[in-house]
Amino acid sequence: MRMSVAIDASCDLPQAFLQEHGIAVMPIAVRVDNALFKDDRNPAEIRRFLDLKLGSRSHSAETEPCSVEDVQRLFLEKLVLEQDCVFCLTITATRSPINEHVIKASFAILKHYREVREKAGVPGPFLMRVVDTRSLFAGSAPAVVEAVRLIQADEQPAAIRERLTYVANNSYGYMLPRDLYYLRARAKKKGDRSVGLFSAVLGSALDIKPLLRGYRGETGPVGKVRGFEHGAETLFGYVAQRVRAGLLVPAVCVSYGGDLSELPGLPGYAGLREACEATGVRLLEAPMSITGMVNVGEGAVTVGFAAEEHAVEF
Structure with a gap:
C-alpha cells in the first residue's frame, strides 16, 4: 500500500525533510498591505x-x-492517484479552521x-485519515516525524492512526516571542485577548518575555x-x-522566525544540540x-517534542 503524509503550511519542518519523504503541503495565503505570499514552506x-x-x-x-x-x-x-492512503496532519483545531476544512473536504474526496x-x-x-496535532508550529512536527517512521516500517493504517493520536496528545510546542507589542497587536487583530495591553507594556518596559506552550489544543504562558x-x-536548556529524560519520538524540531544561520548563535542552543547527539x-x-x-512576530523561536505527560519546570 502506498502511503504518505500531507500537512498544512504552518507545521514547521525543514524543506529537505518534506521533499525526502514526499510530504504534500496545503498552502496558506497571506496578504500584508499590497504584498501577497503563498505560504507553502517554499524557502x-x-x-x-x-x-x-x-x-x-x-x-x-x-x-x-x-x-x-x-x-x-x-x-x-493528485494525491488519490499517487497514493492509497494519506494521513493529513494539521495545526490544532482550536487555533485554525484548516482542520475543519480538511474534514469537510474528506467527505467529497x-x-x-x-x-x-x-x-x-x-x-x-x-x-x-485526518489527525489534529493539537499543537502548532514546531509543536506539530513530532507527529509528522512519527508518521513518516511508521509508514517506512510498513505499519497498517489503523495502527498508524492510533499511534499518531497518542503522539499528538503528548506533543509539546514551546514558543519564545521577541516583541510583546507585536504579539499583542496581532492578538487584538484576531480578537484574541490572551495578551493584554498592560502585560505587553509592562513586559516590554522590563524586557520580560513569556514562555508560551501549545499542548492538547490549549495555548498560554x-x-x-x-x-x-x-x-x-x-x-533550550529545558x-x-x-x-x-526520554522522548516518545526521537526528534526535536526548532523553528526560527528569521535567518536560520542565527539559530546556532543563540545561548543554550549548543547544549541542546549536544544533548540530542548524545541520546540519538x-x-x-x-x-x-x-x-x-x-x-x-519575526525573530520568535518555537520548539517541539513529544514526551510523556510531565509538569512544567521553568
Missing part, C-alpha cells in the same frame, strides 16, 4: 517575506487557510475518488524570563533536560512559516 517565498522587512505592519496581515475546495482539488487531482482512480486506471480503494537571550538559554535524537531546524511569523 524562496519565506526569504522574500523576510527581505521585504515588513516589520510591525505584518500584525495586520490577512491569512486564508487552504479552503475546502482547495483541499479537494489537491487530493482528487472519499465520495468521488473511485471514479477518478478508475478513469486513470488506478485500482483499489483510497483511505484518508507557562513561565517568564528577563530578556530574549536569557529566554532562549532557559528554553528542552535538553527533556531530551535526556534528531535535531531538525526549520524556518518558521510565514503564517507563524505574521501571528507571533
Whole structure:
C-alpha cells in the first residue's frame, strides 16, 4: 500500500525533510498591505517575506487557510492517484479552521475518488485519515516525524492512526516571542485577548518575555524570563533536560522566525544540540512559516517534542 503524509503550511519542518519523504503541503495565503505570499514552506517565498522587512505592519496581515475546495482539488487531482492512503496532519483545531476544512473536504474526496482512480486506471480503494496535532508550529512536527517512521516500517493504517493520536496528545510546542507589542497587536487583530495591553507594556518596559506552550489544543504562558537571550538559554536548556529524560519520538524540531544561520548563535542552543547527539535524537531546524511569523512576530523561536505527560519546570 502506498502511503504518505500531507500537512498544512504552518507545521514547521525543514524543506529537505518534506521533499525526502514526499510530504504534500496545503498552502496558506497571506496578504500584508499590497504584498501577497503563498505560504507553502517554499524557502524562496519565506526569504522574500523576510527581505521585504515588513516589520510591525505584518500584525495586520490577512491569512486564508487552504479552503475546502482547495483541499479537494489537491487530493482528487493528485494525491488519490499517487497514493492509497494519506494521513493529513494539521495545526490544532482550536487555533485554525484548516482542520475543519480538511474534514469537510474528506467527505467529497472519499465520495468521488473511485471514479477518478478508475478513469486513470488506478485500482483499489483510497483511505484518508485526518489527525489534529493539537499543537502548532514546531509543536506539530513530532507527529509528522512519527508518521513518516511508521509508514517506512510498513505499519497498517489503523495502527498508524492510533499511534499518531497518542503522539499528538503528548506533543509539546514551546514558543519564545521577541516583541510583546507585536504579539499583542496581532492578538487584538484576531480578537484574541490572551495578551493584554498592560502585560505587553509592562513586559516590554522590563524586557520580560513569556514562555508560551501549545499542548492538547490549549495555548498560554507557562513561565517568564528577563530578556530574549536569557529566554532562549532557559528554553533550550529545558528542552535538553527533556531530551535526556526520554522522548516518545526521537526528534526535536526548532523553528526560527528569521535567518536560520542565527539559530546556532543563540545561548543554550549548543547544549541542546549536544544533548540530542548524545541520546540519538534528531535535531531538525526549520524556518518558521510565514503564517507563524505574521501571528507571533519575526525573530520568535518555537520548539517541539513529544514526551510523556510531565509538569512544567521553568
